[in-house]
Amino acid sequence: MNTFAALLDRLVYESRRNAKIRLIADYLRATPDPERGFALAALTGELSFREAKPNLIRALIQERCDPVLFEMSYSYVGDLAETTALLWPAPISSRPEPPRVSPLPRGEGPGVWGVQDEASSSMQAGRAGASGEPFTRRPSPPTPPHEGEGSASSVSQAAASLVERNEGIGHNRPPPSLSEVVEALATTSKSDLPARLAAWLDALDETGRWALLKLITGSLRIGVSARLAKTALASLGEMEPDAVEEVWHGLQPPYVELFAWVEGRGERPVSRDPAPFRPPMLAxxxxxxxxxxxxxxxxxxxxxxxxxxxxxxxxxxxxxxxxxxxxxxxxxxxxxxxxxxxxxxxxxxxxxxxxxxxxxxxxxxxxxxxxxxxxxxxxxxxxxxxxxxxxxxxxxxxxxxxxxxxxxxxxxxxxxxxxxxxxxxxxxxxxxxxxxxxxxxxxxxxxxxxxxxxxxxxxxxxxxxxxxxxxxxxxxxxxxxREPYTVDAVMMYAQRGHGKRSSFYSDYTFGVWRPGAEGGEELVPVGKAYFGFTDEELAQLDRFVRNNTTNRFGPVREVVHTAEKGLVLEIAFEGLQRSTRHKSGVAMRFPRVARIRWDKPTAEADRLETLTAILAKGETEQHPTG
The missing domain is CATH 3.30.470.30 (DNA ligase/mRNA capping enzyme)
Structure with a gap:
């Protein structure tokens, strides 16, 4: 699991496409079967673990740290997996003796006592980014695979040995391999999952815990598409990615036959599916x-x-x-x-x-x-x-x-x-x-x-x-x-993003005006957008959120949104539908930020009647009367 975690960590911080391909290809080249096959399945979204829910992770960490500290940390970090990875305590058997420290004058040194534990130092690192913007984790150094990692037989032998010695994960046992995690999750019951997951988290370091939690919740979000991962695989045999796409569907992890073919050690895999999917042509x-x-x-x-x-x-x-x-x-x-x-x-x-x-x-x-x-x-x-x-x-x-x-x-x-x-x-x-x-x-x-x-x-x-x-x-x-619809809306709430955006407020809930219940006008939410802007604009939006926060709800910040003060966003969208989830009664399809209207007063943003008229027109055309 260590080498896979290190790979994910580097992919998060790497923005260049070809560099990502090289990172994945190097990992696949150096990692044995079946470990690399399960890694490829994870990167392409082919793994699914039904019982690993966010509520389970939240319950585990809140059993191990103060709930208020967790909520404050989650609000700062903005990502459940990363917050849990940072706060998870080391097993008692492996905790070092506390250092002897002397109080320092207020304001001097890294903390009040001149010492920080791993979690607090990691979070404080978020205030020292070279770009001036916060981040929560630094890329970890290359981690060599633990002896036996990736070998099914060695995993079994280690497990048997631990049983004989009446020891469990976290008692100086090597971290679990990726294949061990995948294979165990396939057979672990819902009732046994909390204990098994906690044991794995005890055995892993911060980056390993983060990678494990991202993996099992199905939310890697590391900027790697399935196509890019398959391109990296194809590069092992100097093949075109389309050649891999052609045989991919119908094969199952850990893709031992597929790797053998790509590397020139075996025949082209043949899908036994009588009705296989054919890779689509895109425009x-x-x-x-x-x-x-x-x-x-x-x-x-x-x-x-x-x-x-x-x-x-x-x-x-x-x-x-x-x-x-x-x-x-x-x-x-x-x-x-x-x-x-x-x-x-x-x-x-x-x-x-x-x-x-x-x-x-x-x-x-x-x-x-x-x-x-x-x-x-x-x-x-x-x-x-x-x-x-x-x-x-x-x-x-x-x-x-x-x-x-x-x-x-x-x-x-x-x-x-x-x-x-x-x-x-x-x-x-x-x-x-x-x-x-x-x-x-x-x-x-x-x-x-x-x-x-x-x-x-x-x-x-x-x-x-x-x-x-x-x-x-x-x-x-x-x-x-065809040209999309557009509407001018007011930013109401903001939430931290994921992956590379986990330190930025990049998800924006916006609203339009309608008559208030007690007279006057009020804003009512109509959608949420998290793309459509450049990195430079993201930094500007993030700065606006931090400087104009009026309330906080966990990882969500409420920003000022009155008729006199706030920020107008021009939102482009493909269509509207009726919604019981929004107070407005409508929701947008594919909303994105088309422009930031720094120049426009919030009072001049659009009204709900504008959206309901668009919706009514579409419904009339789809279901004409008479």
Missing amino acids: HPLELEDFGKLDAGDFTAEWKWDGIRVQAVSFAGTTRLYSRTGEDVSAAFPDLVVALDGMEAAIDGELLVLVEGRVQSFNVLQQRLNRKSVSNALMTKYPAHLRAYDLLGEGEEDLRSLPFAERRTRLEAFVARGARERLDLSPLVPFADWDALTAARTDPASHGAGDDADAVEGVMVKRADSSYVPGRPKGLWFKWK
Whole structure:
């Protein structure tokens, strides 16, 4: 666990993409199986531990330190895993004799007594960052793997030896390996988990505790995407990342066969899944400067629907529905899976809800999302539908190497031949030049989208001769989204971020004006945004929060937000939905900070009526009367 913790620690503080790839590749190269396989699974989000909840961690640390000290520390640090790692006491058997100290004059030395324990010194380090901004942990020096770490046999032998000596973790025992943690969590009962987790925390140092808690709660947030981790793996064998993507789905941790293939020691792994996921092809945003470089005659266009991109695969009696990241979401949409069963094809498309032949808004689709099971009533009210973009395979034939124009012809014939009620074709958008496409994007209703125009998010522009290439290849596919909604809102609360942002107030709750219960005007929260600004702007926002705090609630700060004083943020968002969680009754989709309006008085921020009018317009267009 030590070497994995050191890797995570360095990744948090490393901003350069290529440097991150080298760090991960060096770790994978130097670490034996199965340890490195579980590390790769952690970095790619393939590990899940259901019983490791934040409340469990909070309960464990509050048993070991003063609850008030914990709450104050958590408020300062802003991250549960890091706070717990800093405050966790050393096992009694390993605590050093307290040093003899003499009081120093007030204000001299590092503390009142001239000595600090590990936790307090770590927290005080947050006030001494080179940039002038606080941080809580410094990168740790390289930690060599403990003898036996990563070896399943050595772990078993060590465990047996400890049992014979009636000793447990924390009694001078080496820290647990990553594989030991993963394998134990797979079999540990909910009732036994607190004791086992506490024993591991006793055996680890500060960085190890932080890494363990981040791992088991599924919140690494270290600035590493699954794609970047797979790129690092591919570099071990000088392969393209797409080669790894092609075999990834259907394999399980710790990926021993995968590592052997990448390193040239084994055959290419073969997935035994009859309906495997195929790595998706992604698009680049279409910028204004791109039009001068692209010939409109080389491209086709289709509507970009405001749903969820999915992949439907049905072969050899097995039908599955995958998200764009490869997650199997079939259980949430059994009505669609049944409707597509037996089609013997792999289709890339958009998951939508259709009622009486009309595409419903994303707000309606959300009623079906993130559910482990779904009732018959919900399926009847919100029937799932697949709108097809591309045909990736048919029968035993892989079509991805064919040009898009040919795949499109095959797709049209396939959809027409199948005549399935829950499957239809996403229409192409005819255009002769970029001006014509601009007009279609601006007014979909007049350019073929008809009654479904409000569900159009923009247009997709694809080279007619493009093969279906995993990843985001340059110059082949583009997405050109419609302009977002914007609203001027007032910052009301701020919370510390995670990972590299754990020392900054980077998550902002904002509100708009409405009539107050006792007359006058009041601000009511309508959303939360945590991106859209530069690092320089983040520093400015963080400074504003610290200088204008009026109240504190754990890790959250309330900032001044009156009609006379406060900060206005221009918020961009993709849509609205009704919400029972917000006092306003509305919530935004994909809100982000578009601009910081230092110049605008808070009294001139938008009102709730502006948002409810947008919401009402969308609902009227989706559910017309008469």
